[in-house]
Amino acid sequence: MEGLLVRNRMFKKGAAFMLSLLLIAGLWQPLPSVQAEESLKVNAAAAMLIDANTGQILYEKNADEMLGIASMAKMMTEYLLLEAIKEKKISWDQEYTVSEYVYKISQDRSLSNVPLRLGEKYNVRELYEAMTIYSANAATIALAETMAGSEAKFVELMNKKAKELGLKKYKFVNSSGLSNSDLKGMHPKPSTPKDENVLSARATAKLAFDLIRDYPEVLETASITKKKFREGTDDETNMENWNWMLPSLVYGYEGMTGLKTGTTDFAGYCFTGTAERGGKKLIAVVMDATNESGKGDYKSRFTETKKLLDYGFNQFDQKEVIKKGAKVKGFETAAVSKGKEKQAAIQAGEPLVIYVKKGENTNYKMKLNLKGSEIDENKKLIAPIKKDKVVGFLTVTPQKGDELKYITAEEQGQAKVPMVAAESVEKANWFVLSMRAVGGFFSGLWTAAIDTVTGWF
Template sequence: MAAVMSVSLFTGLDKAHAQAPLNVNAAGAIMVDGQSGEVLYQKNADSLLGIASMSKMMTEYILLDSIKHGKVKWDQQYNVDELVWKISQDRSLSNVPLRRDGKYSIRELYQAMAIYSANGATIAIAETIAGSETNFVKMMNKKAQELGLKDFKFVNSTGLNNSEYKGSHPQGSGETDENVMSSRATATLAFRLINDFPEVLKTASTPKMVFREGTTDKINMENWNWMLPSLVYGYPGVDGLKTGTTDFAGYCFTGTASRDGKRFITVVQNATDGKGNGGYKARFDETRKMFDYGFTNYTKEQIVPKHYQVKGKKAIPVTKGKEDNVKVYTKSSINMLILNGDKGNYKPVLVLDKNKLNKKGELTAPVKKGEKVGYIKLVPKNGGKISFLNGKGANKTQVDVVAAQSVEKANWFVLMMRGIGGFFGDLWGSISSAVTGWF
C-alpha cells in the first residue's frame, strides 16, 4: 500500500456534506454536476422506475456512436416498413406521420426523435442500425452495461408501453412491459450522452422545427422540453434533454442547463405537484427547484492550486543521486463545484507511490523532471464522502504529484567516496561510543 500523509490547506469549521434542503415531489430524483458527475442531490435514486420516452437518450447515444464509427451516415435513406408506418400514423402518440412508400434521411428521423419524441422515427432508426428493433433492444441493454448503468431494463427503443405496439413489440418481452431505469442510471446515461456527444445539445435545444418543410407532409414540431428559454416554462441556460410520459412512468424529465461556467443534470420520475397530481407543469416545476438550488448555492472553486507543495513534504529524499532530495509539487490544480463557503471542508491527502520508494522512503536516481511520484486526493474533513455517478468521477478530486526537477545519478567515484565516508563515519561513531563507555 502507498504511504499516506495529509495536510489541511485551509482552516475553518467543518461542514456536513449534507443532502440539499429540497422537497422534490417525485418518485425518484437526482441532480449532478454535469462536468464531473458529482451527485449533489438524490431521492430514491436507486429505485427502478418507468422512464417512458427518456429511453430515447439511449437510442440517441447508439445512433451518434454509430455515426462516429461510420456504421451509419446522416444522409442514409430509410424505406418505411409496415410496423413503422402503423406506429407513425397513431397521433395519440408523439409522432410525425411517415408515408408507407416514403424515404427519409437518418438526420431528419433523428431530429423528429430528439425534438418531437417521434416514436415511428425512433423505430426506423433502430431498424437502420440493427436490422430489427428486437436486435436493437439487445444493443441497448449491452450498451447500458458498457456505460456502467446498474439499474435498468430496455424492452423497446421508444419508451412506449409494449401494448401500444398492438402485438408487434420487440421479441423477448411481455405485452405490457415498459422500459425502466433508476434516477441514477438515467443521470449516468444523460451524463455520458452530453459529454461523449456534446453535439446532441444542438438538436435537443431546438425549440421548434418544421419536419419535411417545403412538402405537403410538413409538420410543425415543438420541443416537448418546455423549459427551453423561449418556451412556456423557459429557464435560462436550459439546452436539453428529454421528456417522457406514460401511464406507467408518470411525468418524467431529464433536464440539463449551463450557466456561469456551471452545468447541472437533473432527473425527475413520476413528478407531481404539492397535491400529488402529475402533469407537464409538475415535472418542470420540480426540475426548476433543483436548478434554482444548484445555480444559487454552488460555486466552482480552486481547492488545490497548480504546483502546490505539501507542508513538511516539499521534497523527497533521493539515493544514489547527485542531489540527496528532489522537490515535488502538484502537476495541475484541482477545481470542484462546491457549496458556497464550503471550501474549508476539504483536506488534501498526499499518497506516495510505494513502488517508487525504497524501504527508507527514498526515490532512487535518476529522477526525471515531471516524473509522477504519487498524487493528492481531496477528503471531506467531516468524514463524509464525495459521491459520483461512477468511479472515474473520483479522478476529478485528485491530481498527480510530480518531481519539480531532474536528479541525475551520481557517478561511480562519488558513490564510492560516499560509501567510504559512510564506513569511516560509522567506525568513528562506534569508537566514540566505546571511548565514552570507558569513562
Template sequence: MRSKKINKYVAMLLSLLLVASLWLPAKTVQAAENMKINASAAILIDGETGQILFEQNPDQLLGIASMTKMMTEYLLLEAINEKKVTWDQQYTVSEYAYKISQDRSLSNVPLRLGETYNVRELYEAMTIYSANGAAIALAEVISGSEAEFVKLMNKKGKKLGLKDYKFVNASGLSNSDLKGMHPNTSTPKDENLLSARATAKLAFKLLQDYPEVLETASIPKKSFREGTSDEIKMSNWNWMLPSLLFSYEGMTGLKTGTTDFAGSCFTGTAERDGRQLISVVMNAKDASGKSGPEARFVETKKLLDYGFNQFEQKEVIKKGYQVKGQETVQIPKGKSKQVAIQAETPLIVNVKKGEKTKYKAKIDYEHSVFVGENQLEAPVKKGEVVGFLSVVSEKGAPVKYLTKEEATQAKIPVVVTETVEKANWFILSMRAIGGFFSGVWHGLVDMITGWF
C-alpha cells in the first residue's frame, strides 16, 4: 500500500516537472515557417493594429464553445455604454436560466429560481467563471429572450466585419446541452461557429471598443455572492493569468472554451513593454494528439513567445516623409501653383528582429478631394488629407492585416504642408496672358527652328 502511495506521489511530481519545463523561457525561438501549432487553427495578431504575425488555417469555420461569450460581453458592454442596461439592474431568474445553471457538469454558478441578481454579478460569473446560466440570464436582460439575443449577435457580427461566423446561443454550449430549451432560431444539432480570423477580429473589436472587459477577465479568483449561503469560489478558467497554474508574464485575458464538438480553445491577450498581442487557438491538442485544457495553454504560449521574442515594432516611414516623384500636387487656381505633401505621422509595423527587409511606400490618393489628375481646388488648408501611405516589402509582399478594415486603418494620412489661398482674378488673368505669350513665343521658336 505504501509503495502505491509513493508511486502516486512520484507520478504527480513528474507531471509537475513536465508542466514546469514547458513554462521555462525558451532558449531558441522558432521561425514562422518552421512553427506548427498543435491545433486545428491558430492566429496571432498585434492588438493595436490587427497586423497578422502568424496564421494557420485561419479561415475554416470551427466550433468556438465558450469563446462565444466574447460576443455576449460585447453586447452587454455596448448596452451599458448606451444606458439601455445598468450594472445594478435586477434580473429575476427564469426557468430556462435556472435549469441550465443547476447542471454542475457544465461551468456554472447555481441560480435560484425566481431569485433576483444584479447585472454586475451575472457578468462577473460569466466573464471569470464562464457561467453558462449567467450568460443566458444576461441575454434575457438585453433582449428579453435568448432567441432575440441570438438575432442581435448575428447582426452585430456582420456590423463588426466578421466574415465567417454563426451564432446559435449566448453561452457557447452545444445546443444539444441546453435540455431542449435552445433558441427556436436554430436546431438541437446546431453549434456556434467562427473561423480563427473571425474570432481574433471579435476579440480585437471587443478590446478596442470596450477595453474595460480586461478589468474583469484578468481576475484570477473571486467569490460569487460572497458572505451569503449561496457563496461559490470562482477560479478563472484562464490558467495563464498570474498566480494560476500556467502563469504567463503579461497575460490579461480573455476567454477559454471547451465542448466535445469544439475541443479545447482559447483566445489569449497579453501585454509586454507597451505591446499587446491577441492569440487564438482552436481545438488544441497535446503531442499525443489528445485534446485537453492544458494543450490550449501550451500552444498559446508558443504563439505569444513567438510574437514577443521574434518581433519588434519599427518605424518604417518617418513623419514628414515624401515619396520620390510625388512630393507635390498642383493647385491651378491657387496663389501658389503647387503645394508639397508629406506623411502626417510615422508608420510603425511589427518586423522580425534583425530583419533587413526594406519597405517601399505607396500613396493611394483620396480622389474625392481632387478636381483633376494630381490637381486640387483652391483654397487648400494646411493639414488637409489628400491620400494615404502604405508599405510593401522590397520584394512586393504586403504587410498582412486581420481584414481590409485594419489594413485601411493602418495607412497613414498624406497631408498638404501649407495653406494655399485661391488666386484673385488679376493673378489668374496675368497667368493666362503669360501662358498666351509663352505659347506664342514657343510657337515662333519652333517655326524659326523649322526654317533651318
C-alpha cells in the first residue's frame, strides 16, 4: 500500500513537472496576430463594412455585383418618405385610403403584413411603423401610393433618387422588395413578373449611409423590438422586429441600432445592420448569407453580420491624424499674391479621423491643393483673404499599406482636410504693388547681368 502511495506521489510530481514545461512552452508562443481582412471569411455572396460617419471602407467582398436585396429595398422607401415629411409634402397624420391592390397584398399572411381593410383609412405614421418595424409589405405599397399616386410612379422616384445619391449599380422595380411574382399580377409596370429589385453591396451600404446620415431618426423606429398595430381593435397585430440582433432579442448584439432585413427566394437571406460602440458607428451589409454548409437561413445572416461588426469594433482603432486648428508640419503657410504679407498662416479647419488596424503605426503623405478659382498663375493665393476662409485642401494617404478607401468618390473627400487662413491678409495698396513690380523688374535685370558676366568667364 505504502509503495503504491509513493508511486502515486512520484506520478503526480512527474505529471506536474510535465504540465509546468507545457505551460512554460505555451507562454513562449507568440500572441495571436490581429485578424487580417484576408483571413476574415464571410459566408455571403457579397458583403461590406463601412464607417457610418465618413463612409470609410473597412471590408468588402464582391462589392460591385448586382444581387437581390429583398426587403432592404424598403430603405429607399424610408428615405423618400422621411424626405417628403421634411419637405412638408405629406404629414404624419395624413390619412391613406386602402386600394384594392394594397388590400389583396395585405391579406396574404404568408408575406410579412399587417391586415389592411379595403376602403379604410390609416395614417402615415402607423403605416411607417408597420413598414420599419415589421417590414409590412402592403403598408409599404400604401406609403408609395400616398407619396406618388401609384407604385409605378413611386418606383420612378426610387430610381431617380438612387441616381441623385450617387448609387452606381441599382434597379428598383417595386417599393417593398417583394419579388414581382408575389404581387398577384399587380406589379408596377413596365416591369415584368420576373423582375427583381437588385443592388450591389456597395450601393446598399451607400443607401444605408445616406439614410442614417440625412434622417438619423429612422433608427428610433428601426430599433423598436415590438409594437402592436391598431391596438385594441379587431385588427390588432403583434409586430415583432425581424432584426433579431437588437439587444433584447434572440441574437442580441451590444450596440445594435438597426436597420433592415430582407429575405426572398431570389435574394436569399440579407441584412443591413447598424451598430454603435465606444464612439464607433458601423454599417454592415451581407447579401445571400449562408452557414458553413452553404445553406441559407435566418441565423446565418446575423452570424455573418456579427463577424463583420466584431471585425470593425475589435480590430480597428479610430485615429485623429490631424486635429482641428493644427498647424500641419510642412504646410504652415501658403504664398500670397497682392497681399500686404507675402505669406498667409494656414491651419486645419476640421479634424481628420480615420480607422486604422490595431498595432499599425502608419505615417502619412500629405499634399496641399489650393482652391483653383482663387489662385494666380503662379499658384499663389490672391489677397484679400479673410480669417477662417477655406484656402485649400490637404490630401492624406498612408505612406505604406492600403490607400484609404471610401464608399463613393463623394465620401472620398472625407480623406481631405480643409485648410483655412489662420489670420486675415489684406490686399496691398497700389504704391506697395508698384514698388514690388519695380523691384522685381530691377531684380530681373540684375540677375540677367550676373548671368551674362558669368558666361564671359
